[in-house]
Amino acid sequence: MTAPAPLSAVDVPEPPPAPIAAVAAKASLARRLGGLGAGLLLFLVLVALFAPLIARHDPDLPSGLPYESPSLAHPFGTNDVGQDLFAQLVFGTRVSLTIATLSALVALGVGLTVALLAGYHRGRVEAALMRLVDLILAFPFMVLVIVLAAFFGRGLLTTVVILAGVIWARPARVLRSQVLKVREYQHVVGARAMGASTSRCICRHVVPRIAPLAAAQFVRAANIAVLLEASLSFLGLGDPNRVSWGTMLYFANARNAFLTDAWLWWILPPGLALTAAILGFAFLGYAIEELADPRLARAAPRHSRRGARRPPAVTPAEGAHAGMVLEVRDLSVEYLADPPVRAVDGVSFSVGPGRVLGLVGESGSGKSTLVMALLGLLRPPGRVVAGNATVNGRELGRLHRAAVARVRGREIGFIPQNAMNALNPAYTVHHQVTEAAALTRDLSAARQRATEVLELVGIPAPRHRAYPHELSGGMRQRVVIAMAVTNEPSLLVADEPVTGLDVVTSARVLRLLLELRDRLGLSILLVSHDLPLVARVADDLLVMYGGRIVERGGAKAVTGAPAHPYTRQLLSAFPSLRGPRRRMTGLTSEPTDLTAPSAGCPFHPRCPDRGEACRCTHPPLVEVDVGHEAACLMRDQ
Amino acid sequence: MAGHVARTVAQYLLVLFAAISLNFALPRLAPGDAVDYLLPPEQAGSLTPEQRTQVLSQFGLDEPLATQFGDYLSGLARGDLLFSVRYGRPVTELLAERVGWSALLVGGAVLLSTVIGAVLGFRSAWRRGTSRDAGTLTGVMLVDSLPPFFVGMVLILVFSVQLDLFPIFGALPTVDTSGPALVGEVIRRSVLPLVTLTLAYIGPVYLVARSALVSELQEDYVLMAEAKGLSDRQVRRHAERNALLPLSTVTLIGLGALVGGAAVVETVFSYPGLGRLIYEAVLARDYAVLQGAFLLLAIGVIVANFVNDLLYPLLDPRVRRPRAATA
Numbered sequence: 001m002t003a004p005a006p007l008s009a010v011d012v013p014e015p016p017p018a019p020i021a022a023v024a025a026k027a028s029l030a031r032r033l034g035g036l037g038a039g040l041l042l043f044l045v046l047v048a049l050f051a052p053l054i055a056r057h058d059p060d061l062p063s064g065l066p067y068e069s070p071s072l073a074h075p076f077g078t079n080d081v082g083q084d085l086f087a088q089l090v091f092g093t094r095v096s097l098t099i100a101t102l103s104a105l106v107a108l109g110v111g112l113t114v115a116l117l118a119g120y121h122r123g124r125v126e127a128a129l130m131r132l133v134d135l136i137l138a139f140p141f142m143v144l145v146i147v148l149a150a151f152f153g154r155g156l157l158t159t160v161v162i163l164a165g166v167i168w169a170r171p172a173r174v175l176r177s178q179v180l181k182v183r184e185y186q187h188v189v190g191a192r193a194m195g196a197s198t199s200r201c202i203c204r205h206v207v208p209r210i211a212p213l214a215a216a217q218f219v220r221a222a223n224i225a226v227l228l229e230a231s232l233s234f235l236g237l238g239d240p241n242r243v244s245w246g247t248m249l250y251f252a253n254a255r256n257a258f259l260t261d262a263w264l265w266w267i268l269p270p271g272l273a274l275t276a277a278i279l280g281f282a283f284l285g286y287a288i289e290e291l292a293d294p295r296l297a298r299a300a301p302r303h304s305r306r307g308a309r310r311p312p313a314v315t316p317a318e319g320a321h322a323g324m325v326l327e328v329r330d331l332s333v334e335y336l337a338d339p340p341v342r343a344v345d346g347v348s349f350s351v352g353p354g355r356v357l358g359l360v361g362e363s364g365s366g367k368s369t370l371v372m373a374l375l376g377l378l379r380p381p382g383r384v385v386a387g388n389a390t391v392n393g394r395e396l397g398r399l400h401r402a403a404v405a406r407v408r409g410r411e412i413g414f415i416p417q418n419a420m421n422a423l424n425p426a427y428t429v430h431h432q433v434t435e436a437a438a439l440t441r442d443l444s445a446a447r448q449r450a451t452e453v454l455e456l457v458g459i460p461a462p463r464h465r466a467y468p469h470e471l472s473g474g475m476r477q478r479v480v481i482a483m484a485v486t487n488e489p490s491l492l493v494a495d496e497p498v499t500g501l502d503v504v505t506s507a508r509v510l511r512l513l514l515e516l517r518d519r520l521g522l523s524i525l526l527v528s529h530d531l532p533l534v535a536r537v538a539d540d541l542l543v544m545y546g547g548r549i550v551e552r553g554g555a556k557a558v559t560g561a562p563a564h565p566y567t568r569q570l571l572s573a574f575p576s577l578r579g580p581r582r583r584m585t586g587l588t589s590e591p592t593d594l595t596a597p598s599a600g601c602p603f604h605p606r607c608p609d610r611g612e613a614c615r616c617t618h619p620p621l622v623e624v625d626v627g628h629e630a631a632c633l634m635r636d637q
Numbered sequence: 638m639a640g641h642v643a644r645t646v647a648q649y650l651l652v653l654f655a656a657i658s659l660n661f662a663l664p665r666l667a668p669g670d671a672v673d674y675l676l677p678p679e680q681a682g683s684l685t686p687e688q689r690t691q692v693l694s695q696f697g698l699d700e701p702l703a704t705q706f707g708d709y710l711s712g713l714a715r716g717d718l719l720f721s722v723r724y725g726r727p728v729t730e731l732l733a734e735r736v737g738w739s740a741l742l743v744g745g746a747v748l749l750s751t752v753i754g755a756v757l758g759f760r761s762a763w764r765r766g767t768s769r770d771a772g773t774l775t776g777v778m779l780v781d782s783l784p785p786f787f788v789g790m791v792l793i794l795v796f797s798v799q800l801d802l803f804p805i806f807g808a809l810p811t812v813d814t815s816g817p818a819l820v821g822e823v824i825r826r827s828v829l830p831l832v833t834l835t836l837a838y839i840g841p842v843y844l845v846a847r848s849a850l851v852s853e854l855q856e857d858y859v860l861m862a863e864a865k866g867l868s869d870r871q872v873r874r875h876a877e878r879n880a881l882l883p884l885s886t887v888t889l890i891g892l893g894a895l896v897g898g899a900a901v902v903e904t905v906f907s908y909p910g911l912g913r914l915i916y917e918a919v920l921a922r923d924y925a926v927l928q929g930a931f932l933l934l935a936i937g938v939i940v941a942n943f944v945n946d947l948l949y950p951l952l953d954p955r956v957r958r959p960r961a962a963t964a
């Protein structure tokens with residue numbers, strides 16, 4: 001049976017960590033709604049607690065004439081037998097909240113027990129329990145509740161048992177997948193290996209970690225319970241001894257309150273009270289889920305319309321070096337946060353026609369941010385704060401989305417990281433290449449072009465109609481390359497194009513890229529953390545650290561005589577292209593924390609060659625040889 | 638593939654069996670004597686103990702449980718669902734009369750709520766984190782918190798009582814009409830119940846659609862689609878194509894919730910569907926009808942889930958054409 005709980009956030013793979021500001025923005029919505037929900041519920045709880053002080057009449061006894069209009073004595077008037085509607089409303093709060101809380105507690109207790117049992121006793125116990133859960137979830141629970149209530153009577157306890165008996169399956173399913181996840185955490189595995197008993201494991205390690213989710217499930221269960229109780233009462237299956245909001249509406253409906261003027265006081269107040277209670281639980285549940293697992297919050301808005309103002313008309317740029325394919329000047333990118341994080345800081349470089357430029361740095365060096373900025377694919381809160389770029393002499397200004405969109409896929413091709421997972425599983429590869437080709441030609445020509453270019457990268461014709469999952473990783477990589485070069489761009493940007501591929505395949509892919517450069521006259525910006533690998537194919541190298549260029553020059557010069565200590569570390573970190581992969585032993589610690597910039601050399605904390613001056617003086621990029629520059633103070637002395 | 642189908646069929650047969658067993662067990666587990674569930678309340682109350690035993694043996698209720706269950710199953714196989722004490726007619730006949738109206742209502746609501754929920758959810762996901770997303774989210778949660786019967790009553794108050802636009806009760810006109818006029822009248826009388834039921838179900842669809850598209854938008858293929866130069870509209874279509882998959886599941890599984898909601902909404906509008914029948918049966922303590930309706934709905938929902946399980950692979954090429962990947 002298909003899992004009917006697609007709302008649970010726990011089955012979804014972790015997204016990449018998102019910029020801080022987006023999380024903050026969304027968390028504030030969750031917090032606002034959560035506060036609102038908690039406020040509503042608090043109010044209702046107070047009303048329930050102090051009901052006898054608030055209402056002046058007994059809700060079950062006639063205290064006036066039938067159909068009295070609102071007055072001081074009866075703020076909402078009376079119903080057809082003279083009962084005070086306001087008193088019924090106030091005391092109804094007690095019934096609704098009591099039943100909701102009790103049912104939710106029982107449901108959560110059962111659900112949690114089942115989740116822990118299933119999560120810790122894998123195999124047959126788990127299979128049986130989860131089958132039961134699926135079974136209950138598949139049933140039309142409302143009808144089940146009605147039928148059960150009709151057969152088993154209408155007391156408060158009966159109602160609680162029936163509601164809990166239907167509701168528990170959902171928390172059980174959601175919590176179980178969370179238990180499974182927690183089990184995999186390192187320290188639980190460690191604790192188990194060291195012989196801790198299962199029950200101790202659960203109490204010490206598992207329960208605290210699933211507590212937030214359990215709280216959210218409790219609130220959700222209460223939310224459903226309020227509605228179910230009201231529906232039962234509305235159908236005349238509520239507790240006959242206590243007036244609840246649902247019962248009020250039942251009588252209003254059964255006795256045609258519409259046809260009298262009493263409807264305003266008879267129907268609206270209990271309906272709105274119910275809405276308030278349900279909404280309170282819904283808001284609170286949403287807030288707890290969001291704050292405990294901010295998956296939805298992590299995502300920044302993809303398209304900020306405000307940011308996409310009309311770009312200035314494209315004009316040949318003044319002062320652009322004639323003949324350069326890509327020219328970047330003083331580019332700076334910041335992530336909006338408090339304080340802002342400068343991920344790319346005043347970077348300038350250019351790529352000549354037919355050249356391969358290698359851009360090297362570890363993760364966190366700013367190279368990926370730089371690439372995203374170049375392609376106009378930077379997500380808020382990241383934004384270009386200074387600098388500009390030209391492509392083939394065309395001014396792109398500050399790399400506004402709309403400006404770059406005109407050249408993306410046409411003059412700049414892009415191969416993203418994890419390229420073999422960058423294909424849409426729902427379309428054939430031929431279709432996906434055709435889409436790209438159709439940017440510059442009509443559909444039939446585009447189809448033909450797609451066939452051509454797939455052949456060009458070495459995909460045999462019988463595989464063109466395949467879906468991505470039917471191809472090997474290497475083939476998918478080639479398809480992505482085909483898409484990137486379909487429109488014969490002058491620049492190909494490849495972000496970690498061979499990471500994750502085996503040695504043979506990655507050598508083939510690199511060879512293919514070089515072949516394409518020769519056949520199509522491409523320039524290539526090759527981005528990677530692997531300096532020795534890049535050095536084998538690149539003509540020129542740029543080494544980035546902490547958002548800045550720390551060394552640049554011809555590939556031979558940089559690898560032969562590295563002038564910056566960081567470059568030397570990168571070179572020693574990797575054995576060789578064909579050797580076995582090793583841990584990066586050469587790198588001594590984590591990349592610099594960009595949120596705490598210091599006045600001195602950013603590499604200073606990790607630098608083996610640092611001196612006194614390095615702590616307070618920022619090293620400029622200076623020439624060490626012809627066409628070879630480095631930013632290191634110790635170099636000059 | 639064949640193995641998968643066989644396993645799915647086996648699983649659903651199990652669920653079906655459970656539903657039937659539950660239906661068999663209910664009157665036998667419930668407090669009181671089975672006689673209370675066989676005869677109208679007035680009659681059952683006035684019987685002497687001897688008469689009660691007589692009734693029990695008449696219905697075969699003094700036999701061993703296993704025999705009773707066997708009789709019950711063979712009765713079901715012949716489509717025999719006892720008699721309604723209220724109407725004095727076979728339950729199957731009553732169900733057949735009512736099921737069409739419910740199908741009309743639930744089917745219409747599924748369609749409408751799915752389309753509206755998906756459009757809103759996708760739009761929210763596309764602009765997630767913006768104030769418009771927050772506004773839509775809050776609004777949908779608000780609508781979702783309105784109890785359907787309350788919405789129904791308010792709609793009646795506003796549109797039927799105050800504005801006199803729609804008739805309040807029933808699905809068929811009281812005076813004899815035929816032809817196009819009849820169709821028009823039937824549609825007119827379905828509007829308010831349909832709106833009520835649709836509103837009640839937009840929320841879940843919206844939330845699933847939103848979270849599904851948010852997940853898809855974080856996939857690498859979306860970045861690739863943008864990088865290869867596609868327009869926003871094309872990129873969005875790429876992601877939505879994949880986000881539709883979980884939506885198809887939630888729509889069919891939501892049927893269970895909708896059927897329950899219909900029971901309440903039909904009651905408010907005196908709409909002659911299964912839900913209204915259930916309500917009447919509850920009031921009249923007409924347990925045979927209650928059991929029959931429950932069984933029918935359970936089977937309906939189970940079949941819908943089954944169909945979904947079989948159709949899902951056709952929508953998802955990853956499952957549709959599992960061909961070994963070769964280098």
Ligand code: SF4
Nearest residue numbers: 601604607614632633
């Ligand atoms: S400037 Fe100093 S700290 Fe920075 S890289 Fe050179 S030697 Fe190391």
